[in-house]
Amino acid sequence: MSTVTRRNLLGMIGTVAGSTAMYHAMAAMGHAQQSSYTGPIKLDGAPQGTKILILGAGLAGMTAALEMRAAGYEVEVLEFREKAGGRCWTLRGGDTYTELGGAVQNVDFAEGNYINPGPWRIPYHHHAVLDYCGRLGVQLEPFVQENYQAYLHRSDVNGGARQRVRDVKADYRGHVSELLSKAAEKGRLDDMVTEEDREILIESLRDFGGLTDAGEYKRGAESAELRGYDRWAGAGADGAPIPSDPVDRDEVLRSRYWEYLAANQITNHQATMFQPVGGMDSIARGFEREVGDLITYNAKVTALQQDENGVTVTWTPTEGGEQRTSTADYCVCTIPFSILSQIDHNLSSGISNAISEMPYNGSVKWGLEFKRRFWEQDDRIYGGVSFTDQAIGQISYPSTGYLSDGPGVLLGGYTWRGPESYKFNAMQPEERIEWALRMGEKIHPQYRDEYKTGVTVSWHKVPWVLGCSGLWNDRERDYADAIKVDNRVVCAGEHLSYLPAWQEGAILSSLDAIGRLHSKIVQG
């Protein structure tokens, strides 16, 4: 059914049957459906005394633990770390983190300050994460992604002078609107646009681009309402606002600042976004309150074997002690393939290919604490992201504690492009931090004076995952094999979803996997 037909149908239903009918019709037609998550999973009829062993207590593992225990299964969870959450992780003052290679970082942030080295934001359409937050009592607050007042920066543009997102956004829109308006006025679109549409188009571009009545983008009330003022409106004799000068079109195009604009507009970054109050690991703690009693911590899995009778997992306590085994009827394995590929297992060849071949994204993040929130006090930036072409990629300002005194922690860099991560991987933490300061001070000259302490996580060096998120060499070939229930074992996690690196992917993958495992179990 084409869009127009579908929309006409909806219009018709709306007219004839009233809006409630229309709403149900819309829902039925998939219009109101935005996630494969349709509410709490229902697993009925678990056979008495069936045991499930879950490997990994990240969000995928704990979702499986919570739902399978609720369904009546006996559940045991093995977790490598001393706490649950996996990449759903928050670093605070007093925490210690040891990366691969042995470098130890003692986090020295002030009370209440934190950084989320892994996932840090939740889109409005990640229904599963949001619903689990509701069920688990995790309080959410808005995460500010787009901030018109944040900066864009390129080392080779204007001698490295930063520009406000607001100015670039307004100027790009203004200039392209002016060009299109002029082309329409001159009749150059007449083979593409009807006369009626041409007039509406020209009118709409005035609105969209902040153009004058004559269709021009230039200094004046119209452009200033979008890009801001040389002197902002106030009071008194000098209270009248004074418009600002747009940047010339060729300069806007050649700056390539427009490359950054789309980043705030994609579905995964659109407003309204959320973050848990107090740090992302509030979600981990919420799950842990429910299933913590099922988890054995500090358990390093060394082998996963299955046969017609059951599953046997061999593991070693990381704090020392004898090798042990856990057995079960079935297993949900949420160990990242980067780790699982190093574990002795007898999974079938299809899934083994995916396990051994899946590369993991690299990504580096920095949490930098400064003596004061200079980005708020001096730059009037409250949350949001500044972008730069330097290897740190971006700087994100805290979406909480606005206007507070005392030290603040910003995200000093988040690079997810491979080559740059590799460069940082080779460095010791203090050197990585030095680079983040060196790059960050190009945008915020206050950096050096105000810097207090920092921590940096290079995901390729995180011992329990060795990367940030799974990639597919050949999803077409491997995906179906990797997600299927392989006799008594099913794998789950963000790497086995179409939302890699997102918590929503981990949870949806887990729900899908346990749903299929459960069906297999009850069907015998």
Place this chain on the structure above:
Amino acid sequence: MSTVTRRNLLGMIGTVAGSTAMYHAMAAMGHAQQSSYTGPIKLDGAPQGTKILILGAGLAGMTAALEMRAAGYEVEVLEFREKAGGRCWTLRGGDTYTELGGAVQNVDFAEGNYINPGPWRIPYHHHAVLDYCGRLGVQLEPFVQENYQAYLHRSDVNGGARQRVRDVKADYRGHVSELLSKAAEKGRLDDMVTEEDREILIESLRDFGGLTDAGEYKRGAESAELRGYDRWAGAGADGAPIPSDPVDRDEVLRSRYWEYLAANQITNHQATMFQPVGGMDSIARGFEREVGDLITYNAKVTALQQDENGVTVTWTPTEGGEQRTSTADYCVCTIPFSILSQIDHNLSSGISNAISEMPYNGSVKWGLEFKRRFWEQDDRIYGGVSFTDQAIGQISYPSTGYLSDGPGVLLGGYTWRGPESYKFNAMQPEERIEWALRMGEKIHPQYRDEYKTGVTVSWHKVPWVLGCSGLWNDRERDYADAIKVDNRVVCAGEHLSYLPAWQEGAILSSLDAIGRLHSKIVQG
């Protein structure tokens, strides 16, 4: 100095002297200056025993009271209402509001729910409001203005079927980008754009509009990343996302939905915006903590007279009792001109013209409480604004208490266009509410089933202001006279600023007025 020259200069400074030098240069050139507010006002040398009488305990009046007492003046404040704040006002369960004409509304909202009938949001560049919030200990949280998931609605478009902001935004951008890209490809911009710029332009439009490599806006991965999916990315066998169909260009243009898009982009609505935690009157309460002891409440001013010796104000207690007088050396009058024009005064003719001729904007707001947050639970709308061409104008969802159970209050309408307000003015509150439900249910069919209780404020019927904000018939002619210190009296408030209807305008006007009054006093 032209922009380019100025920017080139900044580039040069940046290259030669490093970024700190550049930052100071930028600040000096006004680049970092976004408000006439430059921090707490300093009023030195107030003559001993000089008394200031302040009329009105809204934000302008309380700013004057706080700063003039701090400067050493003796201060008395007269306020018509039983509490301070003026239009900085929040209605909660248990509140009673009587409008002009006598209709009484007893607000019946659940604990914690509220509506701000007056100002409800604070832009990032309203430095004075933000700084007073900091000084007064008023906690702020983000106010979500733009929400991609909110709706746009027109009664005559597609039989009144609502559309998501996200879809309209993506489709409008996509179609205009495609048109401009095609025009550029066909050489039709060659007299306007150099060959080098043409290539960058085409490349940038792909990014900006979500176009294919061939420059087309159509169903596919590129457009779906902006406008969303028929099936959103998930996990399992059916986890792959399925793109959605853009709405046709002619339909997008003729829907005129683009008219709503600019509303979220103007400087006064750009992210990051704020609201005080718990209601806008947290600001009023903050000021009141500081200056409440100076305020006489329930005092209806009936006359304002000045001569060479001082100022005499006559007032009557609204709760009954004898007419009284207050005298002072000087007076700061923040009474709205709509009210002041009905008060016996002997101000000079210049300002008297402005006082008697200033019309006040009408505006109607509704706070509607529903049994549950269906907009979150069913529609996945978290904060933000839906727009409609119906007289209610917009529906705004609460920017707080996200994902909570129990009843929620949304802004059921905010109309600031004159004729529509007049229609609502003629109605009793219950009839106004019925209309808000009748219009709102066109967008949210859940309205009738879920409605619980409501309150509505028509600003023309608010006894103590008779309107929403002051307008200028002829600012050119009247403004200078209206703001000047007229012998011993100076007027202040949002109506005497270039930020009418904004709290920032009220505070900036007050600071400007008391600064000039103080200068006059100390200079004798």
